[in-house]
Amino acid sequence: MKNGTHKKQTATTRRSAILERLSSEGEVFVLELATEFDVTPMTIRRDLEALEGQNALTRTHGGAIFSKQSVAEFAFLERNRTSIAEKRAIARAAAAMVAPGMRIVIDTGTTTLEVARALGNVDGLQVLTSSLAVASALHTFPQMEVVLLGGNVRSNSPDLSGSLTEDNLRKFRVDLAILGADALDERGLYTTDLGIARVSEAMIDVAEETVLVSDSRKLSRTSFVKFADWHAIDHIIVDNGVAAADRSWLDDCVKHVHYVSGGKAC
Amino acid sequence: MKNGTHKKQTATTRRSAILERLSSEGEVFVLELATEFDVTPMTIRRDLEALEGQNALTRTHGGAIFSKQSVAEFAFLERNRTSIAEKRAIARAAAAMVAPGMRIVIDTGTTTLEVARALGNVDGLQVLTSSLAVASALHTFPQMEVVLLGGNVRSNSPDLSGSLTEDNLRKFRVDLAILGADALDERGLYTTDLGIARVSEAMIDVAEETVLVSDSRKLSRTSFVKFADWHAIDHIIVDNGVAAADRSWLDDCVKHVHYVSGGKAC
DNA sequence: ACATAATCGAACATTAAAGAACATTTGTGC
């Protein structure tokens, strides 16, 4: 696989390419990499030096070997990388609803992922999830028991769905379900994927209490599949950018509406 | 897709176009984008700067790559990073046993992970696994259906175990189980973790045929839990560094013993 | 239509990346 067509690339990509090669072959050599990437050996050495500084590898004479750590990674694209600040604030408010020792289920989605990240210092949780990203965010915390539901791995999306996921869910009972949605209107909750919708439904069924986390721009919109009515939702946490018109039906539909801004609930 | 017809667009649409391009290609370059959108490189840089501020990407010299935030990682330590060459040869031999359209289950382990990586160009597989690393290696291949078994996520180890995993497994029937082990002797197969052992047992139960992949240095050793007798194993694939003493009992115990060296089976 | 802010381009200063030459260390065979 010598690519004579030396493709243009930046230092950063060359370095991650080195790491990739390292993880597949276990060892790399300076001269080999130099011809491969069409740069001088000196450049490769500097790359290896930098990577060693990040504990990504261990240098040897003539090359480098794998350092103890290796990662399995699921790359995915977060669609709405926009309103991070709101999502964080919403996530903090949701995390505040979780007490030590609770059993909870966390849905897939970017906002729910933020909730999971905010859950780091809650002790003794049992967490059920269909999201690989959530499992990834939580599995390093030793005081937490993380159960990943089984199911089909969707390509380009770090989550699980299918009948196995649904069946697995119904074996459990949890105190709280933390849910996301792609769109909301006065009739209910919507998402784009049928499989995900069915999993979310099952989560609602097995939870004593449900909380929906969403930013305000999802209101008064619809999407492909409706997966729940409002009476299934006990709490909604939303940022305070809600239009007045939305606010009226929201207060009618949901028992507890929590508006948060900049980090603290109002 | 060079659009000579540079249609006028706002900064925001250009930025989301950049993000889209990034998500489809994984990397973007300043000069490339500049000609593509018919603006100066400076403008692109400002775009990238703004997008980086939103955590949407990470800038590099010359361009930008995906933000690490949109990657779910499961860090783990690969113990025997030594005999890579043997493992890959073993993995190739194992992958050769897998025909298009088969249903298989893959155990957790570094050698089985290599098998998964070698399975990239086999079409129409249905793969069942308890290993997050295997799922990670396979989930990008669109022609493959990857089912992750549910279960407890072990901290510091990218795999699943527990009663949920075992129960899930028994819902399936597969053509082939690809198994690993931590140690082998004439009495059977051993591993260090009870949970993993039970999962491996279940995999044997649900498979029509079983193949064990192992490097020769695991022979004539034991570990904490014995999880199978040799009559449960139909094939073993091992490198040809096997001592003569081991070879004798190995040939007795297992129906089909395949020795591989340097990349080709003998 | 007007004011205002956002956006963009151009010139110049700054900084990072990569190569080259030479000094130094490391590994290996005798």
Added chain:
DNA sequence: GCACAAATGTTCTTTAATGTTCGATTATGT
């Protein structure tokens, strides 16, 4: 242990990308 070769480190230089500032242009809101 010594010598030789290969690999590595150091320093300097060149090139290219980046940042800065300012002025011009284009949206945007009242």
